[in-house]
Amino acid sequence: MALQSLDITRRSATTTPSPSQRKTQEVVKLIDVSKCIGCKACQAACMEWNDTRDKIGTNHGVLDNPMDLTANSWTVMRYSEVETGRGLEWLIRKDGCMHCADPGCLKACPAPGAIVQYSNGIVDFQEENCIGCGYCITGCPFNIPRLSGKDGKVYKCTLCSDRVAVGLEPACAKTCPTGAIVFGTKDDMIHHAEGRVADLKSRGFAEAGIYDPLGVGGTHVMYVLQHADKPGIYHGLPKDPSVSAMVTLWKGAVKPIASFALAAGVFGAFFHYVTKGPNEVSEEIEKEFKDEK
Amino acid sequence: MTNHWVDIKNANVIIVMGGNAAEAHPCGFKWVTEAKAHNHATFVVVDPRFTRSAAVADLYVPLRTGTDIAFLGGVINYLLSRDKLQHEYVKAYTNAPFIVKEGYEFNDGLFSGYDEAARTYDKSTWAYEAGPDGYARLDVTMQHPRCVLQLLKKHYSRYTPEAVSNICGTPGDTFLKVCELIATTSVPDRTLTFLYAVGWTQHSVGSQMIRTAAMVQLLLGNVGMAGGGVNALRGHSNIQGLTDLGLMSNLLPGYLTLPGEKETDYRKYIGARAFKPLRPGQMDYWQNYEKFHVSLMKSWFGNAATKDNNWCFDWLPKLDKIYDVLQAFELMHQGKLNGYFCQGFNPLASIPNKAKLTAALSRLKYLVVIDPLDTETSCFWENHGKYNDVDPARIQTEVIRMPSTCFAEENGSLTNSGRWLQWHYRGAPPPGDAKPDAEIIAGIFLKLRDMYRKEGGAFPDPILSLTWDYDIPHSPAPEELAKEYNGKALADLADPKDPAKAVLRKGQQLDGFIQLRADGSTSCGCWIFSGAWTEKGNMMARRDNSDPSGLGNTLGWAFAWPANRRILYNRASCDPSGKPWDPNRRLVYWDGSKWTGFDVPDFKPDSAPSEGMGPFIMQPEGVGRLFALDKMAEGPFPEHYEPFETPIGTNPLHPKVINNPAARVFRDDMKDFGKSRDFPYAATSYRVTEHFHFWTKHTRISSILQPEQYVEIGEDLAKEKGIKAGDRVKVRSKRGFIEAVAVVTKRIRPLQVNGETVHHVGIPIHWGFKGIARNGYLANTLTPFVGDANTQTPEFKSFLVNIEKA
Incomplete structure (x- = not known):
């Protein structure tokens, strides 16, 4: 069955029903932290495929570079030197969008169609619809989306939806030399991950496991972790991520009230217009506005 | 690599x-x-x-830089003292039973025959005792006190776990854990592979470090086995190919060697290389040396090379010494070498002691740089502030730069670490005026030949007679060069079994080096590459990955030298009777009438096991050498010598002989070695994954991924010195200093060595004053100008520094 359907199942700030004629399998990118050598080939492949380039930065006393996700760096390696029962371990985690089944970013987004979820599970930003409000950033439990200073829109990993749409794996999975990043159906990836966990357990990692957190409905980027009981040691990977209460509230119970408030505001403005006439913008304010531009 | 990349998957233990x-x-x-x-x-x-x-290992084992022989010597001691050997293999396939000549000795750090003034050995006692039949004597019981096994036991008995721990700083229990693991591969159905790179090569005892690993593998019976061997991972995509074609100044293509200055007699030159068998019934393949040599001379000089003129032997340079890169820069520094061609090489960045290099380059009359990039070497005369603080007005060297193509802009073959010659095709045309290296060299050659023709000269013969029959003389095609390396028949070649038949007609491409002749009827530019481009076409371009054994020996994929063989010494994967040691990992076997299997047998195909021919067919005694005879500069057994700059100032095994006694040290460089009281920290230089040498600082993505020069230090040292992660620090050796950002890490721990605490400072090499990454200091400002005693590869991996906040 095809993995590459671009049928949209969810669309931010819209109530149009989703197509349901075709069925797509869910995809997963599995990142096996225990096989990662931190070579950053995935970072390079991501920049190559997506035509993004960060500035040439500086060294901050660690090997991480760029230091954080940006509108140009949709994935970065996080290096953590951790003392465990086995002695020193150097845990290297590829950070980027987790493509949550229940995406906080999409829920928080007020711009119609700026964030979509395809039927294969990929959560994608449609930047042309993005209004740059940054609510998705607040809504993300993994702190992933980044606002561009250049165009005021938010960017993150697309799971190479454009590649997946034509039957290719994401660029990072394609390039990973050790097979630490693999891509396929969620079922296949869970099966593969279980094999990896068994291998790790045989090598003494008693708490090895799969990271597929339920708080966000599971993710379409999963990790194999040597210490699945302590995701926090992997550069602060959240143990029980969930969509923030504010977003849930905003999109849940509060939404009708908010909509009412908004409508009331519009009504008030209209009332103001018909009773008092249009708002005059002073020349000073207009000049300021132009200068800013 | 004795084996190849894919074969690593067959290993049970990987070190x-x-x-x-x-x-x-x-x-x-x-x-x-x-x-x-x-x-x-x-x-x-x-x-x-x-x-x-x-980060992905089951076990990490720390050791002090430069002490690998002590570590591996300790492993040898462990295997011998606990009797963890592959006994049958050791007895039949190594020189363990061979008896060494009387007079051989090792005392207090020196082998017999040392000449202190010349820093060299008279190696006459490093030899086998000859029996009455002229062959080497054996004691198959291996009890004779002078047999190699007993001498080996004696030599390494000093390398106790305590001594190892004391020298290397490796915790004793960790060392024993590694020994136990290694020992599990002494059984026939488990193998160990060693993967190494220039972390061994780049020491003043680098060659001997590699030899020690080879000895461990011989004792375990892991050489010639799937998943075994001693595997050099080469540092460039084609450095193996370059080595094969004669990279070192004393080599000719295919590891043939140039004559020394006393070797003016052709027969003696050949005789010294076509070794006589040291045991009866051995293949001793170098006996064919003359066939390879004559075919090379025919390839170079065509009809001008005749039997009567000894195939132009007199035209070959006769070496008074090895002209390695340190020697070349030493001569340049002394003003004795005043013109330099620098092709695909950035020595100012890549060779130790930048101050000396800059002074040397400044004394040249001219410097020609052939390179795709704007290298530091070609700009050594430019002032780049603190990163290259020179005065251009005082440098008179004329620098000529010729832009060349990079690998992706031309067809050709790349020889990988596993000896596979893989053909590749041009991906893009070169930019601007860039030309392939062959075209640049051809242009220079044709011009020179013209000048010699018109104006004559002291010795025009080799230039005027050089074979140059390329379709476009000023632009030899890679395909033409590849065919030339493969070789061809210069006359009809008769079938040795039926002289009435010809195996090849005049002008046809050879099938392999087995067809080479010493009578001038074949030409071959590099005998080990013979078979790469036959009458069947370009064997390097083959892409059949079928793998009938599942062991990864894809004989239809590209071409592996020699003879498309994937695993060297594979005869040793069988017991003496010709049956594979491990029935699940069959490479080759004797089928009753011939050797056959899933790899090309590294053996005489019709020699029955009962004939007793040894599996190491390149050796005159047919077996692997635990005792190296006279082949190494500093001794037949590897011995631990400290780096020339040692943090402990002594050698705990023999305080009177601290460093490699046979290493060449130029007089003026001795004073440039630092002492631990001034430079207390052990430094080592290396590459990081984001960059490739000094090239990728010219590319944007690599520069984004690791933009700025840094050094790595442990948390303890950082605390001692008041250095925080991200601080700028100054790292100083006796030869100069660099400044960089400090990366403070738990990954470098202080080691307890000989009663002292030794800290390491890690120095990545990739930055310089050219390219788009942030400018930095050339790391080789710091490194010492001394090399391995055999190869002269510089000691980049062990030296002394001091560090302070900048």
Whole structure:
């Protein structure tokens, strides 16, 4: 069955029903932290495929570079030197969008169609619809989306939806030399991950496991972790991520009230217009506005 | 590599030591993960630093830089004293039973025959005792006090676990854990592979470090086996090919050697290389040396090379010494070498002691640089502030730059670490005026030949007679060069079994080096490459990956030298009767009438096991050498010598002989070695995964991924020195200083060595004053100008520095 359907199942700030004629399998990118050598080939492949380039930065006393996700760096390696029962371990985690089944970013987004979820599970930003409000950033439990200073829109990993749409794996999975990043159906990836966990357990990692957190409905980027009981040691990977209460509230119970408030505001403005006439913008304010531009 | 990349997946135990495969060879490293995934292999990393390789290892083992012989010598002692050998293999396939000549000795750090003034050995006692039949004498019981096994036991009995721990700083229990693991591969159905790189090569005892690993593998019966061997991971995509074609100044293509200055007699030159068998019934393949040599001379000089003129032997240079890169820069520094061609090489960045190099380059009359990039060497005369603080007005060297293509802009073959010659095709046209190297050299050659023709000269013969029959003389095609290396018949070649028949007609491409003749009827530019481009076409371009044994020996994929053989010494994967030691890993076997199997047998195809021919067919005695005879500069057994700059100031094994007594040290460089009281920290230089040498600082993505020069220090040293991560620090050696950002890490720990605490400072090499990454200091400002006693490869991996906040 095809993995590459671009049928949209969810669309931010819209109530149009989703197509349901075709069925797509869910995809997963599995990142096996225990096989990662931190070579950053995935970072390079991501920049190559997506035509993004960060500035040439500086060294901050660690090997991480760029230091954080940006509108140009949709994935970065996080290096953590951790003392465990086995002695020193150097845990290297590829950070980027987790493509949550229940995406906080999409829920928080007020711009119609700026964030979509395809039927294969990929959560994608449609930047042309993005209004740059940054609510998705607040809504993300993994702190992933980044606002561009250049165009005021938010960017993150697309799971190479454009590649997946034509039957290719994401660029990072394609390039990973050790097979630490693999891509396929969620079922296949869970099966593969279980094999990896068994291998790790045989090598003494008693708490090895799969990271597929339920708080966000599971993710379409999963990790194999040597210490699945302590995701926090992997550069602060959240143990029980969930969509923030504010977003849930905003999109849940509060939404009708908010909509009412908004409508009331519009009504008030209209009332103001018909009773008092249009708002005059002073020349000073207009000049300021132009200068800013 | 004795084996090849894919074969790593067959190993049960993988030791990365003297290298950092995950970091420097991430693509090849996939075979380590395959071995772990499908073979449940155990992966061990031995290194002064907890590297990216160590990040995915089952066991990380720290050791002090430069002490690998002590470590591996300790392993040999462990295997011998606990009797963890592959006994049958050791007895039949190594020189353990051979009796060494009387007079051979090792005392207090020196072998017999040392000449202190000349810093060389008279190696006459490093030999086998000859029996009455003229062959080497054996004691098959291996009890004779002068047999190699007994001498080996005696030599390494000093390398106790305590001594190892004391020298290397490796905790004793960790060392024993590694020994136990290594020892599990002494059985016939388990193998160990060593993956190393320049972390072994770049020491003043580098060659001997590699030899020690080879000895461990011989004792375990792991040479010639699938998943075994001693495997050099080469640092450039085609450095293996360059080595094969005669990279070193004393080599001719295919590891043939140039004559020395006293070798003016052709017959004696050949006689000294076509070794006589040291045991009866041995193949002793170098007996064919003359066939390779004559075919090379025919390839170079065509009809001008005749039997009567000894195939132009007199035209070959006769060496008074080795002209390695340190020697070349030493001569330049002395003003004795005043013109330099620098092709695909950035010595100012890549060779130790930048101050000396700058002074040397400044004394040249001219410097020609052929390179795709704007290298530091070609701009050594430019002032780049603190990064290259020179006065251009005072440098008179004329620099001529010729832009060349990079590998992706031309067709050709790349020879990988596993000896596979893989053909590739041009991906893009070169930019601007860039030309392929062959075209640049052809242009120079044609011009020179013209001048010699018109104006004559002292010795025009080799230039005027050089074969140059390329379709476009000023632009030899890679395909033409490849055919030339393969070789062709210069006359009809008669079938040795039926002289009435011809195996090849005049002008046809050879099938392989087996067809080479010493009578001038064949030409071949590099005998080991013969078979790469036959009458069947370009064998390097083959892409059939079928793998009938499942062991990864894809004989239809590209071409592996020699003779498309994938695993060297594979005869040793069978017991003396010709049956594979491990029935699950069959490479070759004797089928009753011939040798056959899944690899090309590294053996005489019709020699029955009962004939007793040894599996190491290049050796005159047919067996692997635990005792190296006279082949190494500093001794037949590897011995631990400290780096020339040692943090402990002594050699705990023999305080009177601290460093390699046979290493060449130029007089003026001795004073440039630092002492631990001024430079207390052990430094080592290396590559990081984001960059490739000094090239990728010219590319944007690599520069984004690791933009700025840094050095790595441990938390303890950082605390002692008041250095925080991200601080700028100054690192100083006796030869100069660099400044960089400090990376403070738990991955470098202080080691307890000989009663002292030794800290390491890690120095990545990639930055310089050219390119788009942030400008930095050339790391080789710091490194010492001394090399391995055999290869003269500089000691980049062990030296002394001091560090302070900048």
